[in-house]
Amino acid sequence: MTGTSNTHSPRTSDRPLAVVVLAAGKGTRMKSAVPKVIHRVLGRTVLGWVLAHCEPLAGERTIVVLGHGSEDVGATLPEHVIVAIQENQRGSGDAVAAALPALDGFTGDVLVVNGDGALFSTETLTEVANQHAAAGAGASCLAISSNDDLPYGRVLIDASGAVTKIVEARDASSEELAVRELNAGVYCFDADVLRAAVPQLSTDNAQGELYITDLIAIGRAGGATTLGVVTGTEDELLGINTRADLAVVERILQRRINREHMLNGVTFSMAHMTLVEPTVTIAADAVIEPGTILRGSTTIGARAVIGPYSILEDTTVEEDASVVQSTTVDAHVGKGASVGPFGYLRPGADLGENSKVGTFVELKKTVLGARSKVPHLSYVGDATIGPDSNIGAGNITANYRPELGKGKQPTTIGAGVRTGSDNVFVAPIKIGDGAFTGAGSIIVQDVPAGALAIARARQVNLQDxxxxxxxxxxxxxxxxxxxxxxxxxxxxxxxxxxxxxx
Structure with missing residues (x-):
């Protein structure tokens, strides 16, 4: 039903787990004033995707290491996240060092994940934690197999499964480049091994930085068991460094989301032409047509048809309803109701069962009763319309009356009302049950139940x-x-x- 997986492997160890996410980088290749990790992909920040995939692991602590744009990034984080600051940003090893104070008193395993790894799945992260704990390892590294000659570091693993070396592609020999296990940027450490290894990091390298990959070798030299966890898919290797990377990641995440919905019984017509955020819920037998965008907390009921070319945000669409070439925001579409084409439901629009909002109709803060219709070319705002009423073409509720004070004025239209074409209802006003209004009328007074109201000038024909x-x-x-x-x-x-x- 939802766009995030509920099928991840559970952790098989009861060892306490802390999660550290490294998100201090500048992301200069993004060419943006916005920090890389808070660029958005399908409604979530890049960092938000990483945290969402880590959350099911139920870590006792979640620590995010920030640097560039720390105030902006920190403002996007959930309250339970602990923020650590990397002051000088001297490499990935220095980022891990910045997280150590937040690990004071913690005993257990520490999972370290790159902050731009939006494609790391919960399944893969769980497998790393599980295998690390099962092996009693002190330092582990995720290695993803690929037959392609990709520019990622190579993870050298011996016959026992231990990591003997991690080498960057630019520094690797031809023999090392032939290794198919690539460094994905996910590590797991015993907390005590990590504390002992970090002070031993050195800047004695071409970049003059501290590298997290050196922690594996330091741990091994100190007698800790190292482990190469070979799992995951090639997609998960992709970090985000440019806008082009961002677009590729979005496409992959969207494909995952749509596939899960389809496996749960949802029909997508030309799925590659839809955008569905991970927080959207879609019931079985719903149909999503091309060009549809579903955002936020939108919920789609069984057998509903959405699209083509509709945008729904924070909207509930009940079963058997349809929204065609329309936009809805914070709205409710009742069972069997229809919207569009070219309808616009603004916040507070609430459509009753089997009601209709037709072509070029805008509703705002309006309750439309069961079986009532606003078929075309109308604006209805701050109104309540009873069941079985029909609002004629070109009707407007004139809800803005500044002489009456702040706020919009209400229009109340009863059950079984028939309004003529080209009516204006000057609010506040009430139209009684079963009333009629004549075409071209400007209604400024309440209309009693069952009455006919006509408010227009007498026609004059000027001969010749x-x-x-x-x-x-x-x-x-x-x-x-x-x-x-x-x-x-x-x-x-x-x-x-x-x-x-x-």
Whole structure:
């Protein structure tokens, strides 16, 4: 039903676990004033995806190491996350060192994950933690197998499964480059081994930085068991360094989300042309047409049809309803109701069972009763409409009355009401059950139940008007019968032209 997996492998060890996410980098290749890890992918920040995939592991502590843009990034984090600051940003090993104070008093395993690893699945992270604990390892590294010649570090693993070396691709020999196990940027350490190894890190390298990969070798030299956990998919190797990477990651995540929905009984027509955020819920037998965007807490009921080309945000659509080429925000579409094409439901729109909002109709803070219809070309705001009513074409609720104070004024339309085309209801106003209003009316007073309200000027036909306006006037032209001061309609004619008030 949801876009995030509930099928991840459970942790098989009861050893306490802490999670450390490294998110201090500048991300200069993104060419953005926004820190890399808070760029958004399908409604979540990149860092938010990493945390979401770590959350099911039920770590006792979750620590995020921040540096560049720490205030902006920190503002996006859940309250339970502990923030550590990497002041000088001297490499990934220095980032781990920055997290150590937040691990004071902790005994157990520490899972370390790159903050741009939005594609790491919960299953893969769980497998790393499980195998590390089962082996009693002091330092472990995730290694993902690939037959492609990718520019990632190689993880050298001996016959016993121990990691003997991690070497960057640019520093690897031809023999080492032939190794198929690639470093994915996920590590697991015994907390005591980690504390002992971090002070031994050295900047004696070409970049003058502290590398997390050296912690594996330091742990091994100190007698700790090392482990290469070979699992995961090639997709999970991809971090995010550029906008192009961001687009690739989004496409992969969307494919995962859509696949899960489809396995749960949802039909996607041209699934590659939809955007569905991970927080969206879709019931079996719903149909999602091309060009549809589903965001936030949107919930789609069974057999509902959404799209094509609809945008739904924080909207509930009940079973058997349809939303076609329309936009809805914080709205509710009842069972069997229909919206569109080209409808717009703004926050507070609540459509009853089998109701209809048609073409070029906008609703805001409006309750539309069961079986009631607003078929076309209307704006209805701050209104309550009872069941079985029909709102004619071109109707408007005039809800803004500044002379009455702040706030919009309500319109209440009862059950079984029929309004004529081109009506304006000047709120606050009430239309009683079973009432009618005439076409072209501006309704400014309440209409009793069962009454017919007509509020429009009487029609005036000016005979020979076209001939008169096309003929130049002559001097001393006598008054015509249509401008005689005794004509009761003379006040609608001025100089041979209809008055604007007519």
């Amino acid at each position: 008007y076209a001939q008169r306006v096309s003929t130049p006037p002559t001097e001393a032209e006598p008054p015509s019968e249509h401008t005689d001061r005794h004509d009761p309609n003379a006040d609608v004619v001025r100089n041979g032209l209809p008055d604007a008030r007519g």
